[in-house]
Amino acid sequence: MMRGRGAEWATILRLLGTAADTAGNVVLVEGEPGMGKSLLLAEAATVAAARGTAVATGRADELGRLTPLGPLLSALAEWPPPVALARGDSPDGPGLLMWLAEQVRTTLERRTESEPLLVTLDDLHWADPATLMALRTLPSRLASHPLAWLLARRTTSEYGDSGRLFDLLEEEGATRIRVLPLDDGAVAEVIADTLGAAPGEELAALSAQAGGNPFLLLELLTGLREEDAVRVRSGVARLTGTALPQRVHTAVRRRLGEVSTKTRHLLEATAVLGRSFSPAYAAEMLGETPAALLPALEEAIAAGVLAATSDELMFRYELVWRSIVETVPAPVRQALHHQIERNPPARQPPRHQRADGSSAETLVLLSLLAWDEGRLSRGLDLAREAAEMPGSGRHPQPRAVLTTMLTDLWLLDEAETALAGATEEAVGQPEWTAEIPVLRARLDLTAGRLGSAIEHAEAGLTAADTLGVPALAASALSVLGAASLRAGDLPRAIRYLKNDLARGPQGAPPYVRLRSELAAGRINEAHGGAASGMSSLSRVYDALPRHTGALTSEPTAAAWLVRVAMAVQDERRADAVVDAAEGIAWRNPCLLNPSVAAAHARGVRDRDPEALVRAMTEHTDPWARASAAEDLGVLLSADLDARDLAVDSLNSALVCYGSVEAIRDAARVRGRLRGLGERRRHWVRTDHPVSGWASLTGTEQAVCDLVAQGLTNRQAAEQMFISEHTVAFHLRQVFRKLGIHSRVELARLAAQQSVRPDH
Ligand SMILES: Nc1ncnc2c1ncn2[C@@H]1O[C@H](COP(=O)(O)OP(=O)(O)OP(=O)(O)O)[C@@H](O)[C@H]1O
Ligand SMILES: [Mg+2]
Structure with a gap:
């Protein structure tokens, strides 16, 4: 019997009452x-039928995702598909789907001509896209029919398309019910229903461990009854033993069977630590870094076993936690206990703690979890909090994570401060000799200081190899690949890519892996075209919308991923990127960059000049501004009347790329301008020699002139408004092209050169 759902049930009764009306006829049910x-759905169907309302019930299931419109068709008893299909007067291919959706609509119209109908659809978190799409419009299109909808979905940490469908329907007036845990009164009623008596103190306490979850509670009570572990005396049910019934273990094991082996091991090990735990300590116990645990923790959270509260990780239900502890094989449990005794959490307190006991490490981990899911503001707040925790001056990790986030968001001044802090904290800690240069390299790359980025990334790579940290080596290589690509050195980018792929960034946490894969995709695309880029990007696309690390790693990532998908006519993936980018913007209203990045992606997808203009003017990153201007120019080039505007946009793109020394990109834009009949010769010639004096680029010549006059790198940098590192970078190119090794040789060559009439 259903207990304790008074408010929810009242809403459903109202729905049934209005089935004959025209408005407010959708109720959305969601819960863990x-x-x-x-x-709730079953009770509603029973009551409706008893009142003479026709009922159609359908549900999605995990395996049925490949059957388009499955839940709707089965609800309407139109599965196997209508006779028309068999008769052969149905279209095939993509048209079939629309045709089927039309069939669903006309069937619903027909069935509601003479009598009201209640449609209940359960487990929509597993629904196929066609069902979700149909549900997006059916209720409003059939609003004038006596039709009531009762839709249900599970909520886990994964929001997903069904969550967005519910948001949209709610905006249009649907009522949303969140099914929450039963309160104590309802729990007592369920106990009385099942055992025929009120619970004694211990049974009440044990039942409370189900946290008000009716499923867990019933498994517990039924199990206790089956095992004869409760006795009723004078109207009170009392426990006869202390062990949990087998039935609870079976249910918990079934749930754990849905996660990967690694995650299950993590859960077993952490359960021994206690119901809530510090990820840092768990990592230490398992001999891993907290970041390496991230994928497994995420999986456990998505499965509803762990919950990330605002600042710690804990087992969602006490009963589940106990069951895991009790079912860990005894030798494993003993080994874990020995380990804890040797190195107990209490003897190595977290380095910094806030008032509620959570440590900086925990905050850092939670911040990474939030970040990876696109909750950027939350991630940033937690990282800032971790970095500012009193006493945190001793460990560089919080500031290192903060630096990465600030760099991605183009908050470069604050990123410099955070990096300076991390660098200071890392002094004397050899294990940081790789990470600090890699952070510096990424920051320099973002700020457009390519030479310096390459220099630091090389240093980071060497150190990462020496220390044997593949995740850091992968990060360094992705910076090297991106910087060489930007600097127009494709062969070098490809060398890094090969190196990167050979090592394989597997094992690294999702945000590191996705970044590496994005960098690899960019190089492949530059080298072999869109199809070749696509081939290495499937994981980046498929991780969306849950793992958005690739989209947030650079301002043009979303737009670029849309462009590549469209180049190979993969509209679905292009849409997935736009949706994910807009999702991030929507979840982070206080941040500018995500909404500009989304506008850029949407502009490319929908060929929308206004969105591109917004991107072109609002991107913080000059290179991203150039990219949006180029997209706008390309879009306008297709329109004869807009030719002048197209040329203007491409010219701004050219100037902008030039300002950040993006040689390859500038060359491409020049090609586009030539295509429109415009000639730009001054910057890089395509038939350029590769060595000797004539092979120097404009910037290299300028560096040359200044250095040959005896200026130091710093003085030259000041004159040219670029960094000292960039000067050094160009100078190395100059030495290589001229086959020389010193400034003295350069000065001599330059002197000879200047007496030649053509220079
Ligand atoms: N309010 C309640 N009172 C008594 N029993 C309940 C109540 N709610 C649910 N139950 C029982 O708890 C069990 C789980 O409920 P149900 O299957 O409806 O959960 P659900 O939310 O649909 O779960 P899932 O997400 O796994 O599909 C069932 O046996 C159901 O009869
Ligand atoms: Mg269910």
Whole structure:
């Protein structure tokens, strides 16, 4: 019998009452696994039928995702598909889907001509895209029919398309019910229903461990009854033992069976630590870094076993936690206990703690989890908090993570400060000799200081190899690849890529892996065209919308991913990127960059000049501004009347690329301008020699002139408004091209050169 759902049930009764009306006829039910969603739907169907309302019930299931419109068709008893299909007067291919959706609509119209109908659809978190799309419009299109909808979905940490469908329907007036844990009164009623008596103190305490989840509670009570572990005396049910019934273990094991082996091991090990735990300590116990644990932790959270509260990780239900502890094989448990005794959490307190006991390490981990899911503001706040925790001056990790986030968001001044802090904290800690240069390299790359970026990334790579940290080596290589590509050195980029792929960034946390894959995709695309880029990007696309690390790693990532998908006519992936980018913007209203990045992606997808103008003017990154201007120019070039505007946009792109020394990109834009009949010769010639004096680029010649006059790198940098590192970078190119090794040789060559009439 359903207990304690007074408010929810009242809403559903109102829905049934209005089935004959025209408005307010959608009720959305959502909640965690086992909360009682299906029971609410079943009760509603029973009551409706008893009142003479026709009922159509359908549900999505995990394996049915490949059957388009499956839940709707089965609800309407049109599965196997309508006779028309068999008769052969149905279209095939993409047209079939629309045709089927039309069939669903006309069937619903027909069925509601003479009598009201209640449609209940359960487990929509597993629904196929066609079903979700149909549900997006059916309720409003059939608003004038006596039709009521009752839709249910599970909520886990994964929001997903069904979550967005519910948002949209709610905006249009649907009522949303969140099915929450049962309160103590309802729990007592369920106990009385099941055991025929009120619980004694211990049984009440044990039942409370189900946290008000009806499924867990019923498994517990039924299990206790089956094992004869409760006795009823004088109307009170009392426990006869202390062990949990087998039935609870079976249910918990079934849930754990849904996660990977690694995650299950993590859960077993951390369960021994206690119901809530510090990820840093768990990592130490398992001999891993907290970042390496990230994928497994995420999986456990998505499965609803762990919960990331605002600042710690804990087992969502006490009963589940106990069951895991009790079912860890005894020798494993003993080994874990020995380990804890040797190195107990209490003897190595977290380096810094805030009032509620959570440590900087925990905050850092939570900040990375939030970041990876596109909750950037939250991630940034947590990282800032971790970095500012009193006493945190001893460990560089919080500031290192903060530096990465600030760099991605183009908050470069604050990033410099954070990096300076991390660098200071890392003094004397050899294990940081790789990470600090890699952070510096990424920051320099973002700020457009390519030479310096390459120099630091090389240093980071060497150190990462010496220390044997593949994730850091992968980060360094992705910076090297991106910087060489930007500097127009494709062969070098390809060398790094090969190196990177050979090592394989597997094992690295999602945000590192996705970045590496994005960098690899960019190089492949530059080298072999869109199809070749696509081939290495499938994981980046498929991780969306849950893992958005690639999209947030650079301001033009989303637009670029859309462009590549469109070049190979993969509209679905292009849309997925736009949706994910807009999702990030929507979740982070206080940040400018995500909304500009989304506008850029949307502009490319929808060929929308206004969105591109917004991107072109609002991107913080000059290179991203150039990229948007180029997109706008390309879009306008297709329109004869807009030719002048197209040339203007491409010219701004050219100037902008030039300002950040993006040689390859500038060359491409020049090609586009030539295509429009415009000639730009001054910057790089395509038939350029590769060595000797004539092979020097404009910037290299300028560096040359200044250095040959005896200026130091710093003085030359000041004159040219670029960094000292960039000067050094260009100078190395000059030495290589001229086949010389010193400034003295350069000065001599320059002197000879200047007496030649053509220079
Ligand atoms: N309010 C309630 N009172 C008594 N029993 C309940 C209540 N809600 C749910 N139950 C029982 O708890 C069990 C789980 O409920 P149900 O299957 O409806 O959960 P659900 O939310 O649909 O879960 P899932 O997400 O796994 O589909 C069922 O046996 C159901 O009968
Ligand atoms: Mg259910």
